[in-house]
Amino acid sequence: MKMYSLCEEIKELWKEQQLLAEFGKGFRFIHVPQQDTIPFMLLTADHLTPFTAIIEGDSTPYFRVEHVYEGSYFVQLSLLKPIDLKGQHAHSERDLFSLKKTTQNIVINISKFSTINPLSHDLVGRPLPIIESKT
Amino acid sequence: MRAIVFIGSATTGSSREAMDAAARLGYTVILLTNRKAFLQRIPQDALIKYMEYMDEVSVRKKIIQLLQIDYDIRAVISFIDPYVSMAARLSNEFCSTTISYEALKLMENKIKTRMALRHNEATCEFEIITSDKPQSSTINYPFILKNPNSNGSKDVYFIEDETEFEIAKKKITKQNSGKQILIEEFIDGPQYVIEVIVNESIPIIVAIIQQEITQDYTFIVTAYDAVLKMDESVYLSLWHAVTSIIQKIGLHHGSCHFEMRHTSNGWKLIELNPRISGGTMNRMIEEAFGINLVQETIKLYVGEEPDLIRKKHLAVHTSYITVNSTGYLLAIDGLDQAAACTGVVDVKVKPSIGRTMMPPLSMGHRYGYVMAVGESSDEARERAEDAIKLIKFYLEPL
Numbered sequence: 001m002k003m004y005s006l007c008e009e010i011k012e013l014w015k016e017q018q019l020l021a022e023f024g025k026g027f028r029f030i031h032v033p034q035q036d037t038i039p040f041m042l043l044t045a046d047h048l049t050p051f052t053a054i055i056e057g058d059s060t061p062y063f064r065v066e067h068v069y070e071g072s073y074f075v076q077l078s079l080l081k082p083i084d085l086k087g088q089h090a091h092s093e094r095d096l097f098s099l100k101k102t103t104q105n106i107v108i109n110i111s112k113f114s115t116i117n118p119l120s121h122d123l124v125g126r127p128l129p130i131i132e133s134k135t
Numbered sequence: 136m137r138a139i140v141f142i143g144s145a146t147t148g149s150s151r152e153a154m155d156a157a158a159r160l161g162y163t164v165i166l167l168t169n170r171k172a173f174l175q176r177i178p179q180d181a182l183i184k185y186m187e188y189m190d191e192v193s194v195r196k197k198i199i200q201l202l203q204i205d206y207d208i209r210a211v212i213s214f215i216d217p218y219v220s221m222a223a224r225l226s227n228e229f230c231s232t233t234i235s236y237e238a239l240k241l242m243e244n245k246i247k248t249r250m251a252l253r254h255n256e257a258t259c260e261f262e263i264i265t266s267d268k269p270q271s272s273t274i275n276y277p278f279i280l281k282n283p284n285s286n287g288s289k290d291v292y293f294i295e296d297e298t299e300f301e302i303a304k305k306k307i308t309k310q311n312s313g314k315q316i317l318i319e320e321f322i323d324g325p326q327y328v329i330e331v332i333v334n335e336s337i338p339i340i341v342a343i344i345q346q347e348i349t350q351d352y353t354f355i356v357t358a359y360d361a362v363l364k365m366d367e368s369v370y371l372s373l374w375h376a377v378t379s380i381i382q383k384i385g386l387h388h389g390s391c392h393f394e395m396r397h398t399s400n401g402w403k404l405i406e407l408n409p410r411i412s413g414g415t416m417n418r419m420i421e422e423a424f425g426i427n428l429v430q431e432t433i434k435l436y437v438g439e440e441p442d443l444i445r446k447k448h449l450a451v452h453t454s455y456i457t458v459n460s461t462g463y464l465l466a467i468d469g470l471d472q473a474a475a476c477t478g479v480v481d482v483k484v485k486p487s488i489g490r491t492m493m494p495p496l497s498m499g500h501r502y503g504y505v506m507a508v509g510e511s512s513d514e515a516r517e518r519a520e521d522a523i524k525l526i527k528f529y530l531e532p533l
Contacts, residue, residue, distance in 0.1 A: 085465055085466055085529050086468075086529075097465075127532075129462070129465050129466075129529040129530050129531050129532075130460045130462055130529070130530040130531075130532060131527050131528070131529055131530075132458040132459065132460060132492075132527065132528040132529075132530060133456070133469075133523075133524055133525075133526060133527045133528070134454065134456045134457075134520070134523045134524055134526070135524070
């Protein structure tokens, strides 16, 4: 029952992500910034350890759904690179400032996980802050 | 219980340091303030009396209440505009002090100050206009347009043509419809703060601090440099300018600071204020000359002899930081590194995380500073400027 539920949740997230990508297209009177990603983390059964994947020598617990394989528990995810406000790899959730999309994909069996933790879509592609100092 | 009542204070800087100095001198410190910030950050050993209204009637009532509960109030003092002369008047009335409150009152109004000094050699060409009447100036461009009651460079504009004149007039008129506006000739040349104490009619120049000014549409002081040595003839002409102004203003007992520019035509008065300059001024003078000016001013006001003898001569430079962009402050970096630099004696940043920051329109938009000492002015400057470059503000654009 639990596996079934998580699979449905992933499908729902993917659907909403597709709607998000279409939202605002063709609007004439307002500008809606184009966003096409609902980032999320996957937690294992103990609810403590987020699933991570290796990217450019560092790890990331942030993903984007690329494809859900119908009739199975397999899901294709792309890796999102966590960035801190200095533009470096963010090593903890506390340091996370922005998420950068990558072309690195993995396929996972969703039945191995218990929870999806979605994050704000504003994090994806968030521009780095302006750095001000006396020159 | 010997006490000193302070009317208003900033949360940091000269006026805040005055409360510490009064406590060191053995007085109970009573602060009357309308700033709720003090309720969260109560200064050590100070009794805070929050007042919604700080008009003279309310303050007088509060002082009477304090006297009735047996506080032996020795002086009422303010280092904050616009309470300086009011505090002096109440001090003379309730504490039998002899502060020249009329002179302080005069200095609180820029138009009255200019009028009183109109025949003085240090005065510049000036003109008074009424904000809601169409009126052009007879003073040639560029000139300075001022709200006569402004401080901290708020509502002080550098005007280069008619368009700027009209825009600046409208800005000042917003808050002061029908009121007078001051136009002053633009004086070029290096600008100095001159801190002065007048003790029983004897003026003493306590310190001279050179200012570095960023001049755009407004004027922002971005650095201060303690002057250790000045050409004798230049100093003598400054002394004459300062004493002649003090005499004309009628300051016999009190403190004030001048802002003056040194030009080929001698010293010219830019501003005259009835108190020590705010911000880092007291700390700079203490680092440079070993004189805690606010402490000595308190002693002057309570009738003790101020100790204005220089105990040291150390170069001190304070560099301020402003920003070029507008945004929310996300993080600050480099404070510890700046504080650890050789010669750095003080580092402060003002904004808290989440606060909106913007390019400077007044001195209130300076967001931090580094103060450094050195064997020479050049060394102190280099140390402060190198250290302040380590401080970084991370801003999320609005």
